[in-house]
Structures are given as structure tokens and as C-alpha cells.
Amino acid sequence: MLYPGHAAEDDYPLAESALGGAASLPVLITEIESDDHTVEAMRAVGTGQRLLDGARQAAKHRPDALMWACTSGSFLYGWIGAHEQVAEISDATGLPVSSTSLAFAAACQELQVTSVAVAATYPAAVADGFSSFLADAGVTVVSATAHDIETATEAGSVDGDHLFEMVRAVDTDSAQAILLPDTALHTISWIDDLEQDLGKPVLTANQVTVWQALRMVGRPVHAAGLGRLFRDVGVTARSGTPSAIR
Template structure:
């Protein structure tokens, strides 16, 4: 059995991970998706996000995951990784070292790699963050070869507030901020519950929808060499050629 470990900040939408595990375990070859939490200020502001994704905090998370003996580790936080810009690669390398050398990544890199896997070049972004933080995500995507044709920022100050959004509110955020020229819609916040909404959103929008917890799980499985098609986790998970 393959085990993927996720370091998740505070508490908000971590129940997306056991949901993904249940969907993945409908196949014969089960996987474990284990989540350990680190804690800090959940404010969507640059200084707080830099602290949240610091080497010390991620090393703490890696230590908590060690008992699970993960085959790969992912920092399950979009804003706490893209805020580092070019330093996000060093952040992931440091996490790998802290986790004993297993492959490691973050949600921000997961978005770039998922977009590449699907051949997406032009996307819309429906962000929950304040505008200045959302623009850093746009910059990160651009550095990874993904053009953002439209970006919205809902201006929600904390992850806890995002975690309290209803399914209807999440769907409305997505619907309202798609763009006809976009190949896909990206929804970047692991504090937002989205996995159960992916099929509905993709049918309504007629295009792939990539969400933070979805791409984070995908990235962890990719690193562990355990990608497999799953019908209920969006276009990203439906192809054998991942």
C-alpha cells in the first residue's frame, strides 16, 4: 500500500482528504492519505504566510508524518507556498530533506504540474484571497508557463472563513469568475471544500476545474508513483495517461 503524507495548516477543509481516500480505495490497490496539522496565524497576508510555510514549521509537520512512513509528502497550502515565489522550490527541497529524503512538493507546484499534464495554457483564477495575495499566485503560474486570462479575488481574510463557505457559495464563486477564453478554472485554497463539487462544476462550466485539495492529492500520488484514474475527482483524475 502506498502512503502519501500531507502537512495541512490549522483546520478548515481537511475532510476532503479522507473523501479522496475513499474514492481512491474503490479500486483494488488502496492508498493511504494521511494528514498532520501545523498551526499558525491563518491570515491571508504575506508576512503570516511566509511564517506559516517556514522551514521550521514544515520540519515540524514532517516530524509528525514520520510515524506513517510516507512515500511522498506534500505541503497542502497554496498561499503558504506561492508566497515564496522562486523560493518555493527551495521550500519543497527542504521539506524533502526534513522528511528523510522522500519526494516532496506543495500545492502551488501541484497546480502548475496539473495544468501541464492537461495541456492547459490559459486559465481563469477564482481566488478566495485578498487581491495582493491572489496576484502572487498569478505570478507563480506565469513563471510555470500558465497564462491567467482572468483573476478574481474574493477578499476573504482568513482560512477559517473560507472553510465556512457553503457548497452553494463555493459553486457561485467558481461560476462567477470563469472566463470564456480560459481552458480551465483554477480555485486555489486548501481551506475550501471542493472535491464533492468537481463534477457539478465541470459539467456547468464545460471545462476542467482544478482545485487546491484536488491537485494536492494528485501531486502526492504522482510523486509516489501511484496515480490512477478516478471518475469522481474531475478531469484531472480521469485519464490513464497522467
């Protein structure tokens, strides 16, 4: 997991625990200049030599796949740009690579979700970029809130009560699922409770990042505690592949 800076990277050990030892999900922190939730700062997080250096460093540990665990630092490049971004990392490392933004698109497709509500920590200028990205993926945003949280560090301090308020406020009958796009937001511990509260799938950034990583290498990912995406969809393991990502 290539994770920019520090905020909610401790969600990944929680996800690893929920998988019951089926996968190892080590996190490598990539260097950033700023964790400001501005278009300029978030685009800067997803480009340049620092990201590639981090990917090459992670590749030395011989993982089965790499995930760019950053949503805004991928969707702000647009649908084509997000694909080009992971292709560049893959070329530099020789590994399968995806990103959180692409994971959201894949998860919506797997759940046959075409209309969503988005509870974004970001300011509107950044949140609008996510809506545009989803539109290019064939997903319509029917309700959205931008909570104007100024930094990833601040997003990482959002507690469970605030998280539930964010999700309830954006929900609408026409939304088939609720999306929480920020990897700086702690969500892993609350996904099942959120889904029980709302009665529909809840897709969060760190959750879909883990799901996409396992999906890329064909691991079975049916698991309790990580929402419908892991309980109802899962991934069919390819024959001849090892049983864990390392």
C-alpha cells in the same frame, strides 16, 4: 498531507474514499500562529521550524511521500522559492516532497492548459502572488477574482452555492480551465458538478494536492468523482511500487 491549521482538511478523507481504497491520505496538522489571509501571515505558515517539525513527525509514520498541502504558503515564495521550500523538507525527511502550488503547475502541464481563470478566496495582494507564480510556470491568468475572505477558517465555511457562484463569475471563453487555489476551501464533493456546469476542467487545491502525491510515487490515479484530472490524465504506475500510499 502536511496541512496548516484547520479549515478543509476533511476533504482528504473524501478524496481517499473516491480513490476506492487505492491510497491512504493521512493528514498531519502543522502549527501556525495565524490563519489570516495576509501576505505576511501566509508566508509565515510556510517557513520556520514548525513546518519542518511537522514534516519530521509525519515521516515517522513512514509514508511514501509528503505533500505540503498549502498553496499561499508556497506560491508566495515565488517559483524558485517554492522549489527550495520542498527541497528543504525533503532533505530533512529523506522523502519525496511537493506542494500544492507546484501541483497546480504540474496539473496544468499535464492537461496542456496554458490559460486559466482563477477564483481566489484571498485578498488581491495574495491572489496576485498566485498569478505571478503561474506566469513563471508558463500559465497565463486571463480572468481572476479576489474574494477578500479574511481567514482560512472563514474560507472553510464557504458552501456549495457560494462556490458555484465564485466559479461561474470568473469563467470566460478564453480560459481553458478554472483554478480554485485555497486548500482551506472545501471542493472535493463538487468537482464533477462544477466541471459539468462549466464544460471545462476545474482544478482545486485539495484535488491537485492528492493527484501530485500519487504522481510523485507513480501510483495509478484514474478515478471517478475527482474531475478530469483524475479521469482523463491519471498517472502510469512505476513497476515494483506498492499499490497504496501510507
